[in-house]
Amino acid sequence: MIKTIESHNYETSSIPCLLYKAGFTSPIVLMPLPYGLSHPDSAPDWVAEGRLVPFSKAAEIQASTHSSAWHFIWQANRILFASQEKSLPLRSIPGGLQPIRSSIIGEFDGYLCHAHDIAPDTPAPEGYEWSGLRALFPVLDAGMVNLAGRSFQIMEWDRTHQFCGRCGTPTLLRNSERARECPNCSLVSYPRISPVVMGLVVRGHELLLARSPHFAPGMYSAVAGFIEIGESCEQALRREILEETGIHANHFRYFDTQPWPFPHSLMIAYTAEYVSGTPVPQPDEIEDVRWFSVDDLPTIPPTISVAGRLIRAVSQHLKAEPVV
Numbered sequence: 001m002i003k004t005i006e007s008h009n010y011e012t013s014s015i016p017c018l019l020y021k022a023g024f025t026s027p028i029v030l031m032p033l034p035y036g037l038s039h040p041d042s043a044p045d046w047v048a049e050g051r052l053v054p055f056s057k058a059a060e061i062q063a064s065t066h067s068s069a070w071h072f073i074w075q076a077n078r079i080l081f082a083s084q085e086k087s088l089p090l091r092s093i094p095g096g097l098q099p100i101r102s103s104i105i106g107e108f109d110g111y112l113c114h115a116h117d118i119a120p121d122t123p124a125p126e127g128y129e130w131s132g133l134r135a136l137f138p139v140l141d142a143g144m145v146n147l148a149g150r151s152f153q154i155m156e157w158d159r160t161h162q163f164c165g166r167c168g169t170p171t172l173l174r175n176s177e178r179a180r181e182c183p184n185c186s187l188v189s190y191p192r193i194s195p196v197v198m199g200l201v202v203r204g205h206e207l208l209l210a211r212s213p214h215f216a217p218g219m220y221s222a223v224a225g226f227i228e229i230g231e232s233c234e235q236a237l238r239r240e241i242l243e244e245t246g247i248h249a250n251h252f253r254y255f256d257t258q259p260w261p262f263p264h265s266l267m268i269a270y271t272a273e274y275v276s277g278t279p280v281p282q283p284d285e286i287e288d289v290r291w292f293s294v295d296d297l298p299t300i301p302p303t304i305s306v307a308g309r310l311i312r313a314v315s316q317h318l319k320a321e322p323v324v
């Protein structure tokens with residue numbers, strides 16, 4: 001079910017209606033998109049539910065005593081899973097595997113959750129396989145994808161910050177927080193998070209969807225791009241939508257966020273309203289971009305991604321509203 005937050009400010013609705021009555025004939029959204037659209041397939045918030053306690057300090061990790069453990073075992077960007085069960089996490093480290101680094105990522109339902117890094121080219125033990133996390137989406141629920149992604153991002157950061165970026169000295173893990181510090185020049189490196197804005201542009205009952213060359217055949221999604229230094233989310237949205245599609249958009253409204261561990265993004269999703277322009281795909285970035293009626297959408301991302309939930313929530317919302 002779609003629900004709206006009661007505190008939504010409907011004052012903005014008068015602006016497009018007045019424009020329409022004044023004879024402004026460009027396609028505009030007459031029914032404002034509410035804040036707080038939600039989708040039933042959103043990942044469970046295990047932290048808010050009190051089931052997951054993320055660990056961010058070495059001191060907490062050393063003080064922990066648990067008899068039960070979960071293990072997320074990585075080799076670069078591939079995770080180990082049992083061939084028969086096809087599920088995560090593992091309850092133990094398979095015999096013969098020697099992690100080259102390990103970290104505790106938190107406690108889930110009383111299980112201490114470990115992330116491990118295995119040396120490149122180490123073969124999977126008998127009965128196990130290495131796999132990209134995306135390939136396991138069909139067999140994992142959204143909460144487990146989030147937890148596994150958290151483990152990957154911590155291992156990826158630890159693996160790539162073993163040496164100081166300023167003077168080259170081997171770094172040390174800080175006790176007071178999850179950070180690596182240079183003992184020579186004191187440079188501190190925190191886990192890297194790269195924010196990405198996503199904008200779903202709406203024109204009446206149509207959505208602006210684009211496809212990148214690396215998408216699965218026939219799949220379209222909302223426009224997305226990294227925030228550049230010095231930009232606000234809204235400035236990045238306006239720039240990315242214009243660069244990738246040739247469309248001017250405004251009235252950005254927050255939808256949802258999602259950590260996206262490929263390799264360390266945070267997706268920040270918005271709806272946007274069409275202002276002007278004709279869809280023109282950005283060369284080398286966008287293969288095709290066009291308007292789709294909410295009644296005739298192409299293949300869109302699955303609901304395990306915020307893109308899939310955004311497109312479904314907005315299209316369901318628009319279908320429930322008559323065109324004025």
Ligand SMILES: [Zn+2]
Binds near residue numbers: 167168169184185187
């Ligand atoms: Zn240094």
